[in-house]
Amino acid sequence: MVANVALRLRMTERRMTKAELAREVNTEVKTLTGQVGTVSERTVHNWLTGQTRWPPAKIRYALTTVFGCTAEELGFVPTRRTHTAREEDVRRRDFIAVAGGSAVVALATSTATAPRRIGLTDIQQLQARFAEVVASDHRHGGRLSIETRAGQLADEALALQEAGSATQWIRAQLYASAASFMSSAMWAAIDGRRFDAALQHQQKAASLAAMSGDSSIQFRIWSHTGSLYRHLGRPGDAIAANDVARNLPIARRDPLFASLGHARHAAIHGLTGDTNAVRRSLAHAQDALDRADPGASRPLWITAFYDQSELDSLALAAFLAAGSWEDAEARAHRSLALRRGVMQRSRAITTVRLAHAQLGQGDIGPAVATAMSVPVEVSVHPRITGMLNVFGTKLNELAPGSGSARTWAEYTHDTRRAST
Template identity: 80%
Template sequence: MVANTALRLRMAERRMTKPELACEVNAEIEALTGKLGTVSERTVHNWLTCQTRWPPEKMRLALAAVFRCTPEELGFVPTGRARSTTEEDVRRRDFIAAAGGTAVAALADTAAAAPHRIGITDIQQLQARFAEVIASDHRHGGRRSIETRAGQLADEALALQERGTATQRIRAELYASAASFMSSAMWAAIDGRRFDSALQHHQKAAALAAMSGDSSIQFRIWSHAGSLYRHLRRPGDALAANDVARNLPVARRDPLFASLGHARHAAIHGLTGDTNAVRRSLGHAQEALDRADPTASRPLWITSFYDQSELDSLALAAYLSAGSWENAEARAHRCIALRRSAMQRSQAITTVRLAHAQLGQGDLEPAVATAMSVPAEVSAHPRVVGMLTAFGTKLHDLAAGSTPARLWTEYAHDTWRTTA
């Protein structure tokens, strides 16, 4: 079967599927004529297989707008009738008159004269930058530079709205990208203990996510809000915010999202000391995680961190807050064994929590050895510093003057002096 290689390559460059191209072309036809086009997946298939070698005029104009090139450059070949200049001009004038305008005439005369078209390539570039922010957060986390950069990228995504034309779907993607960046700025502020900034970022992120209509990014933002209020030790607000996330369509549709929602609920219940509620939520989280399809397509931000080890990490946080030391230690060991190597900061946080769990059981020497195993380059992280400081305070409250307490004091002094 003969194939339209030129069109196929253009679609491949944008990673565009047949249904996506049909949607874009129909939107362009609506913008030109006021009536939604009728292009279907089958129509696109016919173009790709050369069963349709020269689409109707409206479709050619719409294709030119989508790809910003001529129909011939897309691999289409005029038929014998179409080569008649007189007939072509008559049809073109009729179409322009029906569409009511000079804007269509300009588009028909030359695709290069059209305004910049925001398309899937622009979205993919934003998504690549978002992946870089996620990777930086996993390596470092909490840094003000990550927060600032994520905020700048959100502004860049919004600025694209003003620099060109786009379909409704692409505009929604732009809002979702901006919301994604703001959610990362929010999390960096939470992780860096800049809670006032995190609250401000949440307001902007939530508004952008609502405009995008993307329930997966809404889930991330409200789930982060639950974590923010948990760190502020406001369990009532934390549960309410996390409930917003858990009731979104994506959490009802995808067990992985549901699992994360339940696991974070367990961590919040830990603040109240309700171990029964902790166990119930963790049970729901595990059951949902076991049902989740590992091959399903999901946003990078959740697939890059949420798995069994993260569920165990949240269980550790829950049991630690509730004072259930043995359960906390068991979850910590499993979390450390399963943790992905790239998540250095998360591994450090889990290690310090393990030290706290051991200290809670009166195992002073193992607790100090565990706390001292945190790499010096990660121990300077604001969140880790706070947890290690709290560890030292508890250790001295329990056993001031003991050999483990003296050892820890010397180690902390030498380590933080070196990394300061």
């Protein structure tokens, strides 16, 4: 016997157990024939081990409906191949054999009157749009247009719930897609300092994620919620929200998620000034990141941004908040050295934080030079603008009337005039 690796991979991608697959196949069989299927966990076991290489016709049809691909693509091997008949013709003859001809009549009738079938193609299209939203966020970030677009796409995903029939798995994926879009709307609002809107998006996103049953998108939303409360200066709420993320199954299964959870916990501890807690969390984050399999299949949103550079950036934020200036500067330099080129906004944020770390050590001239190195086109981002304004205030407190302060004042005046 040859194990059916293709089917196992499809099930793994969807985090589907044998019992869940058996239940969905039986549901599809009932839709097709009017009678509940008899597939059991043992049946699925036989498929996976290769003991059953070509299931009966109605089971094959149900499987292709559940997964949105052919039986051959699921790793099944026909006992007899035909190269002249189309797959639909084969299915029609199969159902004649299964139901004595009545299945064909039912199929023809339902084709003319049944609502649209929502399937894997719809999910893939939503995922492609989500990838576009993530890419736009990395290029621009914080823009109201990103927040608005993500909210609209969430509504489109939810509208598909009422647009036709779908399997339980497909419906869960629709909720997960809607939750993904709302989490991006939430993050755009956080990044753009529209905190009231972010709190509203969080409630909808968390509800949708719960209905999806997808712990990876639940992690994103609750991790973002922790960041939201951190930016609001509410460390107690931030720790509670981030704990929800860290205790989800995905964080226990995948060290990369665990690492992000620990790194964001460190940033929250920085607000309390507890440097020992910061160091402990960062040590856990680094250990988990070192254990993470770089080749594992993961959601786009986490692979697109979280790596060693982002861990160092969060460490920078933690040490900066705690007033550990030297540690903050060291992490800033390492983060900038490792930062991926496409993430210009993230690079700018790290650069401004580096300027703050230098200022905290009394290195006035280098701090001003660092702050002035932020590209003008990126400095208009609401979050970066706010950070630069705080930098200017601190500079004037530390070195009022100094040459560096005058240089900064002239630079900001010219920059604002050029951007208007």
